[in-house]
Amino acid sequence: MKVLVTGAQGQLGRSLLATSPSHANIHAVDISECDLTDGDAISALVESVEPDLVINAAAYTAVDKAESEEEMAAAINAGAVKALVEAHPGKLVHVSTDFVFDGASSRPYRPEDDRAPISVYGRTKAEGEDHLRKDDLLVRTSWVYTAGGQNFVRTILRLMKEKPELKVVVDQIGAPTWAPGLARVIWGLVAKGAPGTFHHSDAGVASWYDFAVAIQEEALALGLLNREIPIHPIPSSDYPTPAARPAFSLLDCSKARDLLDDGYTHWRENLRKMLKEEQELG
Template sequence: MKALIFGSKGQLGRGLAATAPQGSQLVQHDVDTLDITDADAVGRAVKDAAPDIVFNAAAYTAVDRAEDEEALAQAVNGDAVGHIAQAARGAGARFVHVSTDFVFDGTASRPYAPEAAPSPISAYGRTKLAGERLASNDALIVRTAWVYAPEGGNFVRTMLRLMGEREELGVVADQIGTPTYAPDLAAALWDLADKRVTGVHHYTDSGVASWYDFAFAIQEEALAIGLLSRAIPIAPIATSAYPTPAKRPHYSVLDKTSTIAALGRTPPHWRVNLRKMLNEIKTNG
């Protein structure tokens, strides 16, 4: 299999490269080698690569900044998806696009099914939904949430740093979702693509947490393996006590029933994957 990965230097892009099936040939592009908002450049890249499958792991992910830069976010998260989808279709390649829980408004009280009506409340969510709608009809679109990995900027690494620097922390407790370990998400994308699954599906780790729960678990697990040398108080706070430019869903748990059926397995619980990630940091730095 020959695969083309856009967004290869991000958390998910690295995960896709690390979990690629043995013998796969990879062509990788990131912002330093290709501007995905340039339709002609995207078309040439796909034509030159002649891939069997195209993964789009590239995105504008600065959620708060997107409120002031929605046109740029739209170009990357929306229009560029159309460019990639068209180029993949022209090359006869399967297209896998990654989207987000932010396409929902967070007012539900049970996990969002893939067919639930989107209603984004932020510029980031609106532009990601636009990308979904520009993907080809035979594409695989996988929504995920709260992605983290041993490298890159993410909540786990930020918490580890702050817990080492500060005497106490306040963490939002009224936003509920599910953390997702990027390498496991990447492996699921490969499996779904191999099974030629199409349409909209959801994938996260198993379980449910608030950001406060996630932070508390990070400290507990990091202390257990010696990544942190002391515990600090962590206080649950309301979203209203930590205002941000962008609104965020209060509840964005995703229903993975169709994905689990397609994969034939249930994702690990988020605490299991958190422990795995922290041990990797301890081992590899």
């Protein structure tokens, strides 16, 4: 099976390559090999590779920057999906986000729930979803991180080394997702031939404050930090950002879990795995 993977140097892209099944012949590309804002370039890429499957792990993920760069965000998050669908008659696997929801739910969001994005990033990701066909595979996720990537965990670790104390938002609720675990779920859904929409995040619930507290505790235990600092919970109103964030973006992942017939790992256990990898990276 020949598989074209876009966004190959991103957190998920690298994890997809690392966890790919032995029978998959991977052709991985990143922005340096193909400009995803250029529909003709995408068409030429697909024509040259002739993949059996395309996994689109590329995205414009700078949530706040997207508010002032809507055209660029739309080109990558929506236009590239349209171009891939038009160029590739076979199955497309596309990865989306909890930000397509408004955060007003009182229960975890199901794959079939109505979307109501409240940011440019969320809107452009929703627009990308709309280009998919019924036999394509859509996987939504949240709060993705991995060792060596650009993410909340590594940012918090750096700040804990630099600052005497931290203030972290406590009223945005969701679940972290370790990228290698997400990649394995995607490959599992591909193996099942699954069409339609699925959700995946790690088990459990957290606020960004909870996540930061856990990062410090686990990093101290591993020796990645040599001192403990105070972490103060604050409301989102005390940390204004250009883009609005959903207050509650927990995803109901039962559909994927039932199909793959396995339990899924709590986010704190996966955080521990990631930090051990971070330690090995030095």
